[in-house]
Amino acid sequence: MNQSTIELTETLTNMPSPTGSTTEIISFIDSLLKEYGYQGKINRKGSLIVTVPGKDDNNHRFITAHIDTLGAMVRAIKPDGRLKLDLIGGFKYNSIEGEYCTIHTQSGKNYTGTILMHQTSVHVYKDAGTAERNQDNMEVRIDEKTFSDKDTEKLGIQVGDFISFDPRTEITPSGFIKSRHLDDKVSAAILIQFLVNLKKEQQELPYTTHFFFSNNEEIGYGGNSNIDERVVEYLAVDMGAMGDDQQTDEYTVSICVKDASGPYHLGLRNHFVELCKKDNIPYQLDIYPFYGSDASAAMRAGADVKHGLIGAGIEASHAFERTHNDSIVATEQLVTKYLFSEFS
The missing domain is CATH 2.40.30.40 (Peptidase M42, domain 2)
Structure with missing residues (x-):
């Protein structure tokens, strides 16, 4: 089990952060990343932006997870x-x-x-x-x-x-984590852990990448601002929705092809699939009919980017949620392979 990410998820779910009251958790993430040498910026809306220079500074990536909750x-x-x-x-x-x-x-x-x-x-x-x-x-x-x-x-x-x-977070011996607010604190933990590992391993990303911890996603305008004009690709890491007619499960990474805002970028979606196939990352393609993300908010705001959405499969979304370590690991693997890959 990826204990670091699971433990970080537990820490985050136990920090109250309903949309509109997120100062504490943003400060926590900012302080945590400062310990590893990152200098974040908190925008006027209260979101945290951490920019990591890459080999190519003319073309950028933008990746988000939201820390606000219901x-x-x-x-x-x-x-x-x-x-x-x-x-x-x-x-x-x-x-x-x-x-x-x-x-x-x-x-x-x-x-x-x-x-x-x-x-x-x-x-x-x-x-x-x-x-x-x-x-x-x-x-x-x-x-x-x-x-x-x-x-x-x-x-x-x-x-x-x-x-x-009350999140009532519990980690089971069988590898499940059940809690309120796994949407989207699992994804936030994944991005934080990626940044920690990046610093520890002293690796360099191919492109300058902006890590954006948004705080207004649940009300529709998370991640729709502070997008550098050099950003080519925009990835939202958010939950995969499960239910009737859904392919998403708790053991793979979910790649969203369409949500209520419309289809996601085909080329970027195909790039995710190719990475999964190449590295044997278990995945599912899916449509979320009543769903919006940071990426879809950015598109409505007029961002000229290729936009994508991936995430761990979350059972009982917007209620008492659950996922499995297998899904978290698969999502971490795809995030890592994607951020070290060349543009689609």
């Missing part, structure tokens, strides 16, 4: 002191029912809680199992003595406070 905000404080939620990112209320969470107040004080249906008790509510899981019925039960909205306000909790979900 989450929520306090929508309102209810008369009984509990909290109404407003979701951050594209997921469903049923996927967080029963989850432990943390409310992050503006003062810096945190409070724990649980996300529940208002009609949770089957001993009281006959519609406990059938009531719609929506903003009106879901609430946060705070682990404090609160009996009214005024009690909750006295804690310093207010509308707009961020709410993060």
Whole structure:
């Protein structure tokens, strides 16, 4: 098992970073890479850019992983002191029912809680199992003595406070890692580990390459700026989606051929396939019908690049996710072979 990447993934998933509140994790990654001699730049949106000079500085590559996750905000404080939620990112209320969470107040004080249906008790509510899981019925039960909205306000909790979900990260002896927010912290760990290995092995990339840790992907505009005009190829490393009619699994690297934004660059996709075949990297080609990436955001912003998308296969995306070390290793192998390859 690639313990370094797995352990780094565990570290990252345990750092709260819902979209809009990512300063801590960006600072962590920046500080970590500084230990290896990298000088990153944090842009105005809060993303981290690490540029690695290559043999060819006239033609560049751009590779991204996003560190922002799904989450929520306090929508309102209810008369009984509990909290109404407003979701951050594209997921469903049923996927967080029963989850432990943390409310992050503006003062810096945190409070724990649980996300529940208002009609949770089957001993009281006959519609406990059938009531719609929506903003009106879901609430946060705070682990404090609160009996009214005024009690909750006295804690310093207010509308707009961020709410993060307990990741419950677990690594199994059989090689699985299950956790919330593997999308896309697995990919971030892969890129960080690549940079660490690159420095340790004192290797030089063929092209100057920008490593971009984006922090707004879950809301549609991660990785759409700070793209040097010399960038020829743009690769987003993000999760591979699994389900009915999908080829992606938890044991190979997924190469996306199309998502909701349209087809990815054919030449670059074929280049990934050729690298996999040449080096016996297990892979799957797939279409993600309800999906967007940093790369598709860059295309909508008008980037004149060849764009691609690869990633580890993630089961139960935007819920309680899982992948296997085999998929992580395959993705690492393809990322490495690609970044040391010539242009497609």
